[in-house]
Every structure is written in C-alpha cells, then in structure tokens.
Amino acid sequence: MTHPPSAPPVAPPQPAVPAPPSAEPPRRTAFAEAVTRLRAAARTEPGRLRTIGAVVAGLLLLFGALTFYEITDRADAASTVRDSSQRLSEDASEIYRSLADANTTAAVGFLAGADEDAEVRERYERQIDHAAGLLASAAARSSQSAEAAEYIRILGLHLPEYTGLVETARTNNRQGHPLGGAYLRHADQQMHETLLRAAEDLYALETERFRSDLANARDWPWLALAAGAVALAVLGWAQRRHFLRTNRVFNRGLLAATAAAVVLLAWLAGAHTLARGALHEADRDAAQSLGVLNEAWVEALQARGDESMTLVMRGAGSEFEDSYAEHMGRLADGEGGALDEAHGLAEDIEGRSPVEAAAGASAEWAERHEAARASEQAGEYEEAVDLVIGSEDSTGQSFDRVDASLREAVEHEQAEFTAAADDGHGAFGGLPAGAVLLALLGALGAVLGIGRRLSEYR
Amino acid sequence: MPDRAERTERAARTARRGPASARARRATDRRALLLAAAGLTLAGAVLAGSVSGGPRGDGVHKAPGHAVAEPAEDGIAPAAEPEPCADGRDPAESYSAERLAGDAVERIRDRGQLIVGVDQNSYLWGYRSPETGEIVGFDLDLVQAIADDLVEEGVLGEDAQNPVKYLAIPTDQRTRAIRDQEVDMVVRAMSITCDRWEEVAFSTAYFETGQQLLVPRNSPIDGYDASLAGKTVCSAAGSTAETWLEHESHGAELVAEPNHLDCLVHVQLGLADALMTDSALAAGHIAQDPSMRLIGEPLTVESYGVAMNLNDVDLVRWVNAVLEDYRDGGSQSRWAQAADRWLQGYLYPQGEPPPAPPQPQYRD
Numbered sequence: 140m141t142h143p144p145s146a147p148p149v150a151p152p153q154p155a156v157p158a159p160p161s162a163e164p165p166r167r168t169a170f171a172e173a174v175t176r177l178r179a180a181a182r183t184e185p186g187r188l189r190t191i192g193a194v195v196a197g198l199l200l201l202f203g204a205l206t207f208y209e210i211t212d213r214a215d216a217a218s219t220v221r222d223s224s225q226r227l228s229e230d231a232s233e234i235y236r237s238l239a240d241a242n243t244t245a246a247v248g249f250l251a252g253a254d255e256d257a258e259v260r261e262r263y264e265r266q267i268d269h270a271a272g273l274l275a276s277a278a279a280r281s282s283q284s285a286e287a288a289e290y291i292r293i294l295g296l297h298l299p300e301y302t303g304l305v306e307t308a309r310t311n312n313r314q315g316h317p318l319g320g321a322y323l324r325h326a327d328q329q330m331h332e333t334l335l336r337a338a339e340d341l342y343a344l345e346t347e348r349f350r351s352d353l354a355n356a357r358d359w360p361w362l363a364l365a366a367g368a369v370a371l372a373v374l375g376w377a378q379r380r381h382f383l384r385t386n387r388v389f390n391r392g393l394l395a396a397t398a399a400a401v402v403l404l405a406w407l408a409g410a411h412t413l414a415r416g417a418l419h420e421a422d423r424d425a426a427q428s429l430g431v432l433n434e435a436w437v438e439a440l441q442a443r444g445d446e447s448m449t450l451v452m453r454g455a456g457s458e459f460e461d462s463y464a465e466h467m468g469r470l471a472d473g474e475g476g477a478l479d480e481a482h483g484l485a486e487d488i489e490g491r492s493p494v495e496a497a498a499g500a501s502a503e504w505a506e507r508h509e510a511a512r513a514s515e516q517a518g519e520y521e522e523a524v525d526l527v528i529g530s531e532d533s534t535g536q537s538f539d540r541v542d543a544s545l546r547e548a549v550e551h552e553q554a555e556f557t558a559a560a561d562d563g564h565g566a567f568g569g570l571p572a573g574a575v576l577l578a579l580l581g582a583l584g585a586v587l588g589i590g591r592r593l594s595e596y597r
Numbered sequence: 598m599p600d601r602a603e604r605t606e607r608a609a610r611t612a613r614r615g616p617a618s619a620r621a622r623r624a625t626d627r628r629a630l631l632l633a634a635a636g637l638t639l640a641g642a643v644l645a646g647s648v649s650g651g652p653r654g655d656g657v658h659k660a661p662g663h664a665v666a667e668p669a670e671d672g673i674a675p676a677a678e679p680e681p682c683a684d685g686r687d688p689a690e691s692y693s694a695e696r697l698a699g700d701a702v703e704r705i706r707d708r709g710q711l712i713v714g715v716d717q718n719s720y721l722w723g724y725r726s727p728e729t730g731e732i733v734g735f736d737l738d739l740v741q742a743i744a745d746d747l748v749e750e751g752v753l754g755e756d757a758q759n760p761v762k763y764l765a766i767p768t769d770q771r772t773r774a775i776r777d778q779e780v781d782m783v784v785r786a787m788s789i790t791c792d793r794w795e796e797v798a799f800s801t802a803y804f805e806t807g808q809q810l811l812v813p814r815n816s817p818i819d820g821y822d823a824s825l826a827g828k829t830v831c832s833a834a835g836s837t838a839e840t841w842l843e844h845e846s847h848g849a850e851l852v853a854e855p856n857h858l859d860c861l862v863h864v865q866l867g868l869a870d871a872l873m874t875d876s877a878l879a880a881g882h883i884a885q886d887p888s889m890r891l892i893g894e895p896l897t898v899e900s901y902g903v904a905m906n907l908n909d910v911d912l913v914r915w916v917n918a919v920l921e922d923y924r925d926g927g928s929q930s931r932w933a934q935a936a937d938r939w940l941q942g943y944l945y946p947q948g949e950p951p952p953a954p955p956q957p958q959y960r961d
Binding site for chain 1: 712716717718719720724725726727728730762763764765766767856858859861862865866881882885886
C-alpha cells in the first residue's frame, strides 16, 4: 500500500508568482479546515470530552510550570538576598565604617604624638587593612556593575594616597612641626571628599540592589496563582457538566486532578505568604535596623574624629567643633536621632539593650566633651587632650562604649536578618519540585477521568 | 593672617581696582562684554563700599592699611614702604611709653593673671614644643618679657602659680577676643594696619616683615615676575598675599587655602609650585622644610605689634615701655636674644648678628 510517487494532489504552490494575496487563501483554507473539524468534533460528545480533557490537562500542566518558574525565581531572589546582595551591602557599609574608623583613629593617635598607644596604632592599621581587604574582594567580584566597579577603583586608587598623608603628618608631628597638623587636616579632607564619598555611593548602590532583590523575592506569583484558579474553575465546571449529563456525582480521575490542584494552590499561597512574612521581617525589622545602626555608628565615628581634630588644629578655627556638634546631634539628639530611631526599630530586648547602652554612653560622652571643651577654651590644652584621649574618665572611653554597644547591636540585627532570610528562603523549599509532581498527577487524573467517560462511547 | 577687617578692606580694594582693569582691557573688541563687566564691578564697588563702610561709613576711601602699596600698572613692585593711613599717620605709631597703672593694668592686678591670645601653629613664633608641651616661640618670648616686667613692677605677685594664661585664638577671632575682653592682649604675628587700628590698639612695632615668595630649592621661579607664568602659586585665603596675587599674578594660577601652612603642604605634595606669605611666617616654613627658600625682594613692609583693647591705653603705654627695654642693648638686647634663638639661620645667616629691631614711633 504505497502511495504513488507522484506529487500530492493538492494544488501546487506557486512560488514564482509574486502576487501577495495568493499567500492568504491556502492558510485560510487550512485554518478553516481545522475549525470545521473542531466544529464537527464538538457536535459529538466524545469530541467534546476529548477537548475538555485536553484543556483541563493543559491548564494543570501550565499551573505547574508557572508555579515552578515563578517560585524558582522568588527562591533565587531570596537566596541572592541572603547569600550575596545583603552581604554586599553590608560589606560596602563596612568599607565606609573602616575608613571612617581609620580616619578617627589617626586623629586620636596624632593627638598623643610620640606617646601614641601601640593599641591605637594597631587599630589604625587594622582598619586600613580591613578596608583594603574588602576592596580587593569587591574588585575581584565579576558580577559588579560598571558603576560599582568605578567606585571601587576610586577607593583603591586613593586609599594609599591617604595613608601616605597620614604617615607624613605623623612624621612631622613627631618632629614637633605644626606642619604635621596641616598634613593631617589635608588627609582628613581627602578622606571626606574622596574616599568616604565613594564608599557612601557604593553603599547606596549596593543597598538599592539589595532592596530590589528583596522586593523581587516578595513579589506575589500572580501568574501561577491565576493559572491555578483558572484550572480549578475549569475542573469544577467539567465535573458539574459530568454530573448533569451522567447523574453520577464523582469521576475519580477528575476528583484526583482537583485534589492535586487544590493542594498545589494552597501550598503555593501558603509558602509564599510565609516567605513574604519572613522576608518582610528581614527587611523591616533587621535590614532597616541595620541601616539605621550603621548610620549611628558612622555618626559616632565621625563625631569622635572631629573631636580629636579640634584639638589637633589647636585653636585654628572652629570647623571641626561645628562638625562634631552636627554628627553628635544626628547620633543622639533625643527624638529623631539615629539611636532613637534604632531603638524604635529594635524588635526585642536583645536588640534594644545595646542601643540603650549606646545612648547612655553617648550622653556621658557629650557631657565629658563639654568639660574637655571648657578646658581647651580656658587655655588648659594638655588637660583637654587628657580629657579626650586619657585613660580615665575621658571622652575616648565613652566613645569606646558607644562603639562596642553599636557593634553588638549590629551583630544582633545581622543574625536576625540571616535567620529571617533563611526562613523566607526555606518556605519555598520543595515547592518547585512539588509543583511539577502535583501538576503531572493532576493532568494524569484528568486524562484518566475523561478517558473513562470516553470508553463508555466505544 | 588677616582677620575679618582685612578681608572687608580687601573686598573694597578689589572693587576699587575693578574699573581700572576694565579700562585697560577695553581696547579689545569684546567691548560690550567688558562694559557690562565693568558696570557689574562698579556696582560691586558701591556694594562693597556700603558694606565695609558699615559703622564707619568711609571704608572705600580708607588707604589700604596692610601696607599694600598699590602696585604700579605695569606690575613692577613698588619700593616697599609702609603706606600711611588716611589721616597721614604711619599705622606703626603708638602711644608713648610709660609705666602708669590705669584701669587696664589694675584689672590685671586684681585678677592676678595676664591673659594672652596666642597661636599654637606658627612654627618659631608660637607653637607647642614637642618636648615640653609648652607653647614657645618668638612671640612667646615677648609675652614672657611683658609678664616678667609686670611681676617686677609688682602688678602680678611673684608667687603667682601661672602669671600668664595662654589662650589659643583662631586668626579670625583675634579682634573679637580683644574687643570682648576675653584676652588682655594678642601676641600672634599680627600685622599693624590702619583698618585694624579702628578696632584694636597696637603697641609699637616689634618685628618688621613683608610679603615674599617661597619656593622649593630647585624651582625655576626667581621672583615675583614673569617666571611665575604657568606656575601654581598658593596663598592663605583672605590674606594680603592673595590680594597681591589676584591683582598681578604674572600668569600664575592661584590657589587659596585656609591657612599658610596648608600652602606648604600643597608645595610639598607638588600641588603648587610656590607660596606667598610674609617672610616671618616663611621662616617657620623653612625651619620645617629646609629645602624651601625665599626669593625676590619683600613686596610690602609690615610690622607686627601687640594688639590690645582700644580703651586700654594705659596697658598699651606699659607694653610700649616694656618694648623699649626689650629692644634696648643692641646685639645683647632681649629682642636680639630671642631673634638668635628662633630666627637665626632662617631669616638671617647662622652666626651673624640679627638685624636691628624696628624703631618705635609715637603719635604723642
């Protein structure tokens, strides 16, 4: 039963004829043919049943596929948030903080001159090393945006320049040359106008990216939810139709398909609600707390630097004292200060108590600062220096307490964040695989259920 | 190290110069533009006049106080001579010397302490010694002489723990501190100017200096002339040096920093090729960086004086009397000893006697 090797009996195509409308008629014919065939099928019950079966199975598979796709996407975003983008944002803030800390420590060490504590010197070295290390690993990351890479380049370029200025300042200071103070001020200016500015921009950029990843993870999987709802509605309609036509209440296959769709829809909604809640907590409670705490920490560091620079400048102008007052105000100015805000954001007692300790220490600091300032203005320079960097009742000790409390608070919030992000990510666990399995089961159920009805027509 | 008064005066001076320089360039074809600029500058002059005039009402017409003789149009530095004030008096003239206790001296006696405003950042003049932590320098030796005299004359008790209290005063706070009687006197490399005489009283001159260029040893710059073309020159913002450079830069690019010491940082870092300040402060720069040298002749003649409250005439006379003794004795005077101690090798060669101190001038 072989066909003759002749050309098919259909009208031969006319490739040589350039008439454009000639392309239309054959396609319309094929389409019309299909429609006609469908209409013919719809006129018979088996035909209708086959169509219903295909649509239901298709909808269930679509539901499963969309769930798989959207949840994989959300889970990816959640793990990006947890494993990388929040880390990047924290790294950027740590670069900023290390630089500010190094600048502050340089001023404190300068004040002590030749009597500089080895500990102060080490702290300066440590902060510079830390910042340089973070910069190196940030530069090595290939996923950087061009903008981030530029900030990192600026930081890497100017950091050695800064440390060079600090060393020159130190050398001149040890020789008793007032020129050392001018160098340190130049270094401080370089730090603020170049390094800290770039670090701040980097932090803003990474934080923005982190927030957008977080928002992505929290996005409702609308397509999957809609597909699930439609699949359930069609299943319901098919079963009602089945009941009306056969007077039989249950079709096991369709019932199994419905059960699979309901379970998947509930799982999807439940898991996403859980993840959303956890990520919301990570965002609102931990990430925002972290942001405010980082801000408070930097204000404290800068106020401390300005306090020291005021004495380094030895009465040549009031710019640093003014700047101190500004930073101190933003740190602890009652309501609206960063510490106050952090206290309001803290969720639990473990979060609140270090913030309270920091607030207490900064109040003590401000008080001692006034005493040191009074000494300086009364011409008691040595006494003022002692009140600022001395080992007893100095503003330096108050600052150290603020510093330690804020470190504790930041570590706590960081742990909270990681836990909440873990929860959020965990809520999606197994869902993509489950979606595929349930959709397949559902589709199988639908096909079997419809097949059973079809067999009644044979 | 100019204060607010000088800055105001400078604004007035700059404004006055405006139309002249506009006139000089009017030959060019961008006439309309320049006319507009001249008009603006004129408006600026009127404005600056009304501002600097303030309570005195005659700011614009004041002769430039800080001995900035207006450089001639061709830019050649004039013979450096102190500029007389509007009333024809030399600003360096002070009240005649006399130790006669009046209200001010009695105030110091009652307090048992002399309060002096000083600088802690001018090497050789007033700075913290790294060994002792004390403020030392040429200015501080003079304060010591005044304090010793007050003790000798019984104004301050011999057993006083701290006969002198030193307050570090920022440059722009000097006149305010004196007027508010926060300090009895300021001894802080402060130039005597006509404008400052409006606000504070000065002793007779205790040091003479002038604006000069300071360059690294191998610099091709050889003076305040065409060799500056294309170079970067740094000066303290609001200083006499800045005014000079703005008026005639000889083609140099100008950088203004908050303090003359910042200019030395700039030169050392290669951000500037030269700096301009007065030769006395420049001596401090050379002491901190021996590779720097002064070049050219001083452009101005300025004198340092002890600044006091306008009402404390008795104290001014007393300080003038101390200065008479301080300068007296030729190369063995306390003045010469202080110069040898701080300035020898920087302002004059090692092993040579110091120059003569400025001669006191009195107005009565």
